Amino acid sequence: xxxxxxxxxxxxxxxxxxxxxxxxxxxxxxxxxxxxxxxxxxxxxxxxxxxxxxxxxxxxxxxxxxxxxxxxxxxxxxxxxxxxxxxxxxxxxxxxxxxxxxxxxxxxxxxxxxxxxxxxxxxxxxxxxxxxxxxxxxxxxxxxxxxxxxxxxxxxxxxxxxxxxxxxxxxxxxxxxxxxxxxxxxxxxxxxxxxxxxxxxxxxxxxxxxxxxxxxxxxxxxxxxxxxxxxxxxxxxxxxxxxxxxxxxxxxxxxxxxxxx
Amino acid sequence: xxxxxxxxxxxxxxxxxxxxxxxxxxxxxxxxxxxxxxxxxxxxxxxxxxxxxxxxxxxxxxxxxxxxxxxxxxxxxxxxxxxxxxxxxxxxxxxxxxxxxxxxxxxxxxxxxxxxxxxxxxxxxxxxxxxxxxxxxxxxxxxxxxxxxxxxxxxxxxxxxxxxxxxxxxxxxxxxxxxxxxxxxxxxxxxxxxxxxxxxxxxxxxxxxxxxxxxxxxxxxxxxxxxxxxxxxxxxxxxxxxxxxxxxxxxxxxxxxxxxxxxxxxxxxxxxxxxxxxxxxxxxxxxxxxxxxxxxxxxxxxxxxxxxxxxxxxxxxxxxxxxxxxxxxxxxxxxxxxxxxxxxxxxxxxxxxxxxxxxxxxxxxxxxxxxxxxxxxxxxxxxxxxxxxxxxxxxxxxxxxxxxxxxxxxxxxxxxxxxxxxxxxxxxxxxxxxxxxxxxxxxxxxxxxxxxxxxxxxxxxxxxxxxxx
Numbered sequence: 001x002x003x004x005x006x007x008x009x010x011x012x013x014x015x016x017x018x019x020x021x022x023x024x025x026x027x028x029x030x031x032x033x034x035x036x037x038x039x040x041x042x043x044x045x046x047x048x049x050x051x052x053x054x055x056x057x058x059x060x061x062x063x064x065x066x067x068x069x070x071x072x073x074x075x076x077x078x079x080x081x082x083x084x085x086x087x088x089x090x091x092x093x094x095x096x097x098x099x100x101x102x103x104x105x106x107x108x109x110x111x112x113x114x115x116x117x118x119x120x121x122x123x124x125x126x127x128x129x130x131x132x133x134x135x136x137x138x139x140x141x142x143x144x145x146x147x148x149x150x151x152x153x154x155x156x157x158x159x160x161x162x163x164x165x166x167x168x169x170x171x172x173x174x175x176x177x178x179x180x181x182x183x184x185x186x187x188x189x190x191x192x193x194x195x196x197x198x199x200x201x202x203x204x205x206x207x208x209x210x211x212x213x214x215x216x217x218x219x220x221x222x223x224x225x226x227x228x229x230x231x232x233x234x235x236x237x238x239x240x241x242x243x244x245x246x247x248x249x250x251x252x253x254x255x256x257x258x259x260x261x
Numbered sequence: 262x263x264x265x266x267x268x269x270x271x272x273x274x275x276x277x278x279x280x281x282x283x284x285x286x287x288x289x290x291x292x293x294x295x296x297x298x299x300x301x302x303x304x305x306x307x308x309x310x311x312x313x314x315x316x317x318x319x320x321x322x323x324x325x326x327x328x329x330x331x332x333x334x335x336x337x338x339x340x341x342x343x344x345x346x347x348x349x350x351x352x353x354x355x356x357x358x359x360x361x362x363x364x365x366x367x368x369x370x371x372x373x374x375x376x377x378x379x380x381x382x383x384x385x386x387x388x389x390x391x392x393x394x395x396x397x398x399x400x401x402x403x404x405x406x407x408x409x410x411x412x413x414x415x416x417x418x419x420x421x422x423x424x425x426x427x428x429x430x431x432x433x434x435x436x437x438x439x440x441x442x443x444x445x446x447x448x449x450x451x452x453x454x455x456x457x458x459x460x461x462x463x464x465x466x467x468x469x470x471x472x473x474x475x476x477x478x479x480x481x482x483x484x485x486x487x488x489x490x491x492x493x494x495x496x497x498x499x500x501x502x503x504x505x506x507x508x509x510x511x512x513x514x515x516x517x518x519x520x521x522x523x524x525x526x527x528x529x530x531x532x533x534x535x536x537x538x539x540x541x542x543x544x545x546x547x548x549x550x551x552x553x554x555x556x557x558x559x560x561x562x563x564x565x566x567x568x569x570x571x572x573x574x575x576x577x578x579x580x581x582x583x584x585x586x587x588x589x590x591x592x593x594x595x596x597x598x599x600x601x602x603x604x605x606x607x608x609x610x611x612x613x614x615x616x617x618x619x620x621x622x623x624x625x626x627x628x629x630x631x632x633x634x635x636x637x638x639x640x641x642x643x644x645x646x647x648x649x650x651x652x653x654x655x656x657x658x659x660x661x662x663x664x665x666x667x668x669x670x671x672x673x674x675x676x677x678x679x680x681x682x683x684x685x686x687x688x689x690x691x692x693x694x695x696x697x698x699x700x701x702x703x704x705x706x707x708x709x710x711x712x713x714x715x716x717x718x719x720x721x722x723x724x725x726x727x728x729x730x
Binding site: 053054055056057058059060061062063087088089090092093101102103107108109110111112114115116117118119120129148150151153154155167170172173174175190195197199201203205222224227229231232234246247248251252253254257259260 | 285286288289291292293294295296297312313314315316351355361396399400402409410411413414416438441442453455456457458460462502504507508510529531532533534535536537539589590591593594595597665666691694695697727729730
């Protein structure tokens with residue numbers, strides 16, 4: 001008995017040692033992406049004002065202001081978006097809607113809604129899809145490539161997960177995305193977007209981490225056009241407000257009815 | 262030895278990794294210094310600013326006329342030049358939480374070679390919209406006034422856009438997307454209820470005038486709101502849409518005007534990240550375009566009431582279809598193409614074209630006959646109805662084309678029977694947020710005996726300068 005009891009003790013000690021020595025169960029790629037989504041996107045319905053500035057050969061050129069209304073669809077866990085152009089004057093009042101399946105562009109001058117694809121250009125080098133609030137974990141399937149230390153937009157070293165993401169739905173804006181997410185914080189650091197043919201289209205850096213709607217989130221993004229690297233667009237996400245947005249807003253027929261706040 | 266080799270391999274791997282990360286970090290060198298400056302807090306959107314547009318534009322158009330037309334064009338000849346200065350305003354005022362008022366208007370000053378100066382025709386006011394909108398209950402709306410009500414998912418031709426008839430006044434561009442913008446609305450009452458995933462709308466427009474003759478650009482109303490264009494019949498529209506399944510939300514329409522009921526449907530479908538397919542259909546019992554045009558000409562006194570038809574007409578009413586089917590595709594370089602097939606069963610068939618050219622070019626063709634033949638075409642243009650029975654439409658839109666701030670758009674509309682085409686290319690360069698300079702070229706290309714090749718305008722060029730406020 002003593003011997004058996006002694007052996008049991010050894011096993012218990014061994015298991016305890018293993019439990020202490022082994023790292024916590026590793027997160028899957030999809031869990032990392034989902035956690036990063038929660039950093040990028042407030043979980044409650046919200047309104048924000050986004051300022052896009054285009055740089056050409058290092059010089060600022062045009063500035064555009066958009067108001068974004070976003071709300072997560074409980075059925076799909078993807079965001080529904082309404083984007084309203086505020087500036088420049090020639091674009092005032094135009095709107096883009098992403099409901100659960102389709103993107104619509106509404107022009108108050110023609111009072112016509114036209115269905116568009118996510119690849120259609122929004123402003124400057126930014127596609128419409130770049131300005132949308134999306135949960136990447138829904139639109140993409142990720143694979144963990146490994147750990148890397150890369151510099152963030154402020155040239156500070158960040159220990160990151162390096163993920164490779166493939167489009168999982170037709171709503172995904174890009175065919176493939178490389179994504180770097182910081183260990184521990186799940187802060188998004190960098191992303192690279194690729195075309196169907198594998199061509200690198202854009203490089204994106206997140207920065208300006210500040211508390212917004214109850215959590216530290218990136219409030220700026222820098223998008224480098226990888227095809228013409230003299231073209232850079234910066235996004236400034238600000239003026240966040242939690243807002244109760246009726247579901248009925250996110251449909252094509254509501255676009256002519258939306259009133260500015 | 263093995264240990265040394267393993268060590269060397271690990272060192273090589275480590276160096277390779279370091280090189281890869283260094284390469285990854287070199288992307289940061291692409292960020293310009295100015296873009297790394299922390300911007301100030303994002304400005305809050307100015308209240309109400311998103312529901313207005315105001316701009317002043319000057320446009321000069323020169324037109325080359327075509328000589329040796331097979332079917333002589335009746336006077337007045339199209340202007341060979343036009344200078345136009347206009348102030349265009351659209352604004353919505355919130356009168357209450359649930360009540361707002363919308364005004365859309367364009368005031369034009371114009372001079373052209375076939376107009377005397379000064380003349381009341383030098384000032385044309387396009388009162389496009391003026392209506393009140395009341396949200397009687399949450400997402401239940403009642404609108405009343407002059408309203409531009411549009412329908413349709415296609416770009417080049419919208420069979421379900423029932424209120425487009427006679428609504429375009431002296432356009433500067435023939436791009437269908439611009440024609441949708443530059444048109445007057447109909448005096449109507451409109452009710453709409455938006456549920457989750459379902460929308461139902463009805464519109465009622467009263468008859469205020471008897472039908473008036475087709476306008477040309479030398480007899481436009483000056484300050485008259487031209488309600489005769491839009492309210493010459495009682496008109497009813499019921500429109501509904503519903504999300505029935507994943508990416509399946511058809512829109513159905515029923516429209517009634519002057520003892521004629523039409524039905525319509527719209528459907529879109531996304532295909533991947535770059536392509537959208539769409540189809541737009543309308544159908545109803547009606548007579549041919551030729552018969553409708555001649556009846557309208559006789560009714561409004563433009564044609565003698567007893568004038569026989571110069572070409573065979575079929576007064577019988579049949580169920581006739583209009584269709585626009587196609588899709589859009591966006592390339593990696595962000596050029597968006599729309600390709601559409603258009604069908605108008607009531608339009609000109611091959612036999613109608615043969616008759617039109619045969620009768621009009623005969624040595625015995627009198628001025629009355631050629632006037633009647635051209636009247637059919639001017640009626641179709643004012644109704645915004647396709648003259649060709651079948652046509653193919655290709656449009657592109659390219660933002661930042663070749664150089665930043667340059668937007669190129671263009672389209673070609675080809676009559677599938679004779680291969681003739683209407684082509685327009687537009688270039689707009691945004692000098693700043695406020696100033697835009699641009700130009701466009703329109704060409705009617707084809708043989709003398711063809712749809713577009715028989716038109717009196719061969720080509721025109723327009724230069725424009727716009728100031729946005």
